[in-house]
Amino acid sequence: MDQVLLTRTLFGSSMAFHIIFATLGVGVTLMILFAEIMRWIRKDDDYGIMAKRWTKGFAILLGVAIPSGTIVGVMLSLLWPGFMEIVGKVIAVPFQIEIFAFFLEAVFMSIYIYAADRLSNVMRVISVALVAFGASSSAYLINIAHSWMNTPRGFQLTDGQVTDVDPWAAVMNPSMQYTSKHVLATAYMTGAFVLVSIAAYKLLRKTNSDHERAYHKKGLMLTLVVALIASLYTATNGHDTAKMLHNEMPLKLAAAEGLFETQANAPLAIMGIPDPETGTIIGGIEIPGMLSWLATGTTEGVVQGLNDFPREEWPPLFVHTLFNIMVGIGFSLIGIAGIAIAWSVLFRGRDFPAWLLLILVTTGPLSMLAIEMGWIFSCTGRQPWTIYGIQSTTDAATQSGNIGTLFILFMALYVMLLVLTGLVLKYYFSKNPLHEDLTKMKVQVLD
Amino acid sequence: MSEVYIAILIIWVFLFVYAIAGSIDFGAGFWAMFYQTSKETQASQIANRYLSPSWEVTNVFLVLLVIALVGFFPGAAFYLGTLMILPVSLVLILLAIRSAFMVYSFTVKKYTRTLTVISGLTGLLIPALMVSILPVSIGGFIASSGERHFILFNEVLTSPAVYTHIGFGLATELFLSALLLSDYAREAGNEEVYGIYRKNAIVLGPVTLLFAVSALLTLIPEAPWMVETMMDIWYLFALSLAAAVIGYSTLWWKSDKTNLGRPRIGVLLIILQFGLASFGYGLSHMPYILYPDLTVYEAFTDPVMFRWLLYGYGGGLAILIPAFIVFWRLFMKDKRYLQINQEEK
Numbered sequence: 152m153d154q155v156l157l158t159r160t161l162f163g164s165s166m167a168f169h170i171i172f173a174t175l176g177v178g179v180t181l182m183i184l185f186a187e188i189m190r191w192i193r194k195d196d197d198y199g200i201m202a203k204r205w206t207k208g209f210a211i212l213l214g215v216a217i218p219s220g221t222i223v224g225v226m227l228s229l230l231w232p233g234f235m236e237i238v239g240k241v242i243a244v245p246f247q248i249e250i251f252a253f254f255l256e257a258v259f260m261s262i263y264i265y266a267a268d269r270l271s272n273v274m275r276v277i278s279v280a281l282v283a284f285g286a287s288s289s290a291y292l293i294n295i296a297h298s299w300m301n302t303p304r305g306f307q308l309t310d311g312q313v314t315d316v317d318p319w320a321a322v323m324n325p326s327m328q329y330t331s332k333h334v335l336a337t338a339y340m341t342g343a344f345v346l347v348s349i350a351a352y353k354l355l356r357k358t359n360s361d362h363e364r365a366y367h368k369k370g371l372m373l374t375l376v377v378a379l380i381a382s383l384y385t386a387t388n389g390h391d392t393a394k395m396l397h398n399e400m401p402l403k404l405a406a407a408e409g410l411f412e413t414q415a416n417a418p419l420a421i422m423g424i425p426d427p428e429t430g431t432i433i434g435g436i437e438i439p440g441m442l443s444w445l446a447t448g449t450t451e452g453v454v455q456g457l458n459d460f461p462r463e464e465w466p467p468l469f470v471h472t473l474f475n476i477m478v479g480i481g482f483s484l485i486g487i488a489g490i491a492i493a494w495s496v497l498f499r500g501r502d503f504p505a506w507l508l509l510i511l512v513t514t515g516p517l518s519m520l521a522i523e524m525g526w527i528f529s530c531t532g533r534q535p536w537t538i539y540g541i542q543s544t545t546d547a548a549t550q551s552g553n554i555g556t557l558f559i560l561f562m563a564l565y566v567m568l569l570v571l572t573g574l575v576l577k578y579y580f581s582k583n584p585l586h587e588d589l590t591k592m593k594v595q596v597l598d
Numbered sequence: 599m600s601e602v603y604i605a606i607l608i609i610w611v612f613l614f615v616y617a618i619a620g621s622i623d624f625g626a627g628f629w630a631m632f633y634q635t636s637k638e639t640q641a642s643q644i645a646n647r648y649l650s651p652s653w654e655v656t657n658v659f660l661v662l663l664v665i666a667l668v669g670f671f672p673g674a675a676f677y678l679g680t681l682m683i684l685p686v687s688l689v690l691i692l693l694a695i696r697s698a699f700m701v702y703s704f705t706v707k708k709y710t711r712t713l714t715v716i717s718g719l720t721g722l723l724i725p726a727l728m729v730s731i732l733p734v735s736i737g738g739f740i741a742s743s744g745e746r747h748f749i750l751f752n753e754v755l756t757s758p759a760v761y762t763h764i765g766f767g768l769a770t771e772l773f774l775s776a777l778l779l780s781d782y783a784r785e786a787g788n789e790e791v792y793g794i795y796r797k798n799a800i801v802l803g804p805v806t807l808l809f810a811v812s813a814l815l816t817l818i819p820e821a822p823w824m825v826e827t828m829m830d831i832w833y834l835f836a837l838s839l840a841a842a843v844i845g846y847s848t849l850w851w852k853s854d855k856t857n858l859g860r861p862r863i864g865v866l867l868i869i870l871q872f873g874l875a876s877f878g879y880g881l882s883h884m885p886y887i888l889y890p891d892l893t894v895y896e897a898f899t900d901p902v903m904f905r906w907l908l909y910g911y912g913g914g915l916a917i918l919i920p921a922f923i924v925f926w927r928l929f930m931k932d933k934r935y936l937q938i939n940q941e942e943k
């Protein structure tokens with residue numbers, strides 16, 4: 152593999168690893184906050200136990216989330232020194248404020264975990280709210296930097312020198328508000344669906360006591376409602392994001408949709424493989440006029456195709472598949488969550504049937520898959536540019552050798568941490584089963 | 599003061615804070631490991647009591663340092679990133695293992711011992727490795743061919759300066775953490791553990807000083823360009839030495855507790871000592887970031903960005919300082935947190 156490709160793979164894999172923990176960091180903290188609020192409103196200690204158990208799981212994930220973030224943060228300078236030199240001059244502000252969001256999150260996370268017994272109810276909710284706020288802000292801020300890579304503003308590059316710096320214009324770049332909201336919505340959705348999966352899995356067991364079943368049902372309903380709201384928002388906001396691509400990065404949209412010819416009444420291609428030689432999509436379904444309608448609001452609208460752009464600026468065309476998977480999962484999950492909620496509204500109190508629970512178990516992994524697909528689509532769809540239209544990936548990449556060795560070392564690290572973290576979570580929750588927490592609570596109430 | 603100097607001063611402050619906080623953090627991890635099997639003492643529990651809530655916050659200081667460097671001195675990020683890719687990657691890998699295994703060890707009681715040994719030992723290596731990067735930045739170890747610069751690892755590995763720096767990193771880490779934990783143990787009212795860490799600090803103090811001096815002496819032949827400034831600001835180093843000696847002597851000051859020593863004053867004086875010495879070192883290093891290839895002027899950010907970053911740090915600190923005060927009260931002062939129940943042992 153050539154040097155730059157190896158560097159890209161190393162960085163991409165590191166991000167793909169970090170995003171698992173980062174997304175849960177954003178999504179699960181929000182759910183913990185909701186559980187704390189429910190406990191407060193409903194005066195129901197089951198929600199307190201829920202918050203406590205989710206927090207424990209989250210605290211274990213933090214052991215990997217934080218170093219993985221530190222790795223990618225430092226890796227940016229190690230692997231993309233040319234890129235970071237421009238970042239430092241133009242878009243350093245969001246990175247810097249992000250640090251304060253990290254501090255907020257870390258400080259209040261410790262307070263929430265290790266001082267919970269010394270805090271009043273109000274203080275406990277405030278501290279977990281600040282944790283969720285810190286996590287969400289850090290995701291928002293890092294995505295300002297990411298959106299700027301796609302639609303760079305706020306500087307001029309003349310002969311390799313950065314001039315006319317306007318940090319505010321860089322922050323308020325045209326794609327910022329769309330993608331940052333999309334990222335937050337998808338993180339909330341994923342956090343909620345992962346917890347949906349766990350609750351549904353537990354409900355599938357036959358050996359639950361009544362109290363355990365009631366507990367898991369409460370958890371399932373709370374997470375399902377949040378998941379449905381977040382996934383509905385994800386779809387509408389994702390649509391806006393696609394319209395933004397139409398205006399700002401038409402080439403990326405063309406690659407995402409596998410559209411070769413610029414045309415009005417452009418069809419929407421679902422799945423299939425774009426073939427650059429023939430300029431057609433092999434297989435797949437085409438819905439006439441749909442793409443024009445989605446991108447411009449009327450079927451008459453003109454959508455630019457790949458052939459309008461020089462071939463060497465095309466991103467790899469497999470991004471079409473990534474995009475389809477992301478969107479497909481998005482719509483499926485809305486359907487699944489909708490059906491499950493409709494079921495419980497229509498048949499009040501009746502248990503979910505096993506087939507529905509089985510489907511619900513898949514939602515967490517599916518939304519995480521959509522996150523990965525969306526990100527690889529977004530970063531690979533920007534190729535061959537790192538800063539779109541301004542700095543090519545080759546110019547951004549490091550000149551130093553040894554990337555191959557590092558690649559092997561880091562991959563070994565990630566695999567080890569994934570396996571061990573899974574085992575540790577499993578160990579912890581089988582040593583501390585729910586029924587023990589529930590009995591302990593009864594004892595406390597009796598006291 | 600010029601903008602460039604303000605910026606490098608901020609970087610120095612962050613570096614200084616992280617050097618202290620990181621040393622204590624990794625050192626505490628080592629002590630938690632070292633005493634975990636001993637039945638008679640709670641030294642290990644006290645170290646973990648300190649670590650559990652603080653390691654995340656400490657880690658953010660590391661990220662802060664990196665991000666501040668990119669923002670204020672993008673040119674340095676470019677240069678250092680390219681040059682230091684191997685050692686820094688190694689630090690990152692160790693850091694990941696250390697944090698993850700520490701959290702695992704708190705969670706999986708059955709294997710706590712093994713997991714703590716892994717996190718304790720990896721943590722021990724991290725500051726040593728980080729400090730060994732310092733001598734590389736003073737010149738003589740970097741070669742270039744055309745546009746490409748690279749570290750001469752053979753020269754690095756045969757240079758005494760590198761080894762004295764590694765020793766200095768290790769000794770500082772263990773000394774600072776022992777001193778801080780002695781103070782922490784006293785705050786917790788645990789005189790027995792206080793005695794243990796006090797003894798460690800007594801042994802490690804002179805060792806640290808010895809390494810500091812030998813690091814300086816082995817550095818001089820590698821970096822004659824630094825010596826002149828060092829001579830000019832000799833008083834900083836002299837003050838630093840004085841602070842070290844007085845700080846060390848606090849371990850024998852009279853107190854109203856069973857054991858001798860006033861560790862709180864000791865910690866403050868040693869931090870002062872550290873600050874003076876590293877400030878002196880930093881001044882002597884000016885104006886170079888990497889000798890002789892890169893100065894702070896060349897690496898400096900855009901002036902507009904500089905102003906924005908200053909506002910950012912101002913605003914951020916205004917929010918954070920209250921948060922840190924709450925944190926301090928809850929974990930460093932509150933007896934309910936500090937005291938260890940008998941059943942936890």
Ligand code: HDD
Pocket residue numbers: 301326330331333334337338340341385386387388389390392393396477478480481482518519521522523524525526527528529530532
């Ligand atoms: C649970 C995950 C998930 C789901 C269900 C969706 N997305 Fe998404 N999408 C992401 C997760 C994601 C992401 C991982 O968060 C991305 C990557 C980069 C970004 O800003 O967000 C993303 C990027 C992204 C982009 C590219 C932005 C860019 O490159 O600048 C578009 C156009 C869409 N999405 C559109 C949609 C549409 C129309 C969806 C229909 C339901 C959809 N997404 C569902």
Ligand code: HEM
Pocket residue numbers: 169170172173174175176177213216217218219220221222223224225227253256257286287289290293294334338654657658661
């Ligand atoms: C879209 C993607 C990202 C999201 C949503 C995200 C979110 C998060 C979150 C929530 C955390 C806190 C860990 C936790 O509490 O679980 C975190 C940690 C971290 N992230 Fe990311 N991040 C993203 C991408 C990045 C990138 C590209 C960088 C590199 C600049 C980065 C740098 C960091 C750092 C340095 C930390 C550790 C901070 C610490 O020491 O506490 N993140 N990230």
Ligand code: HEM
Pocket residue numbers: 159160162163164166167169170231234293294296297523526527530531533534536537538544547
């Ligand atoms: C968190 C989820 C993310 C994933 C899974 C991801 C994935 C990837 C992948 C696969 C690549 C290689 C692209 C290619 O060469 O084909 C890449 C490149 C890159 N990404 Fe992302 N990315 C993520 C988020 C981010 C964010 C938030 C930022 C910026 C702040 C970012 C900055 C970069 C940079 C600088 C490169 C290298 C230059 C380039 O290839 O253009 N990434 N990423």
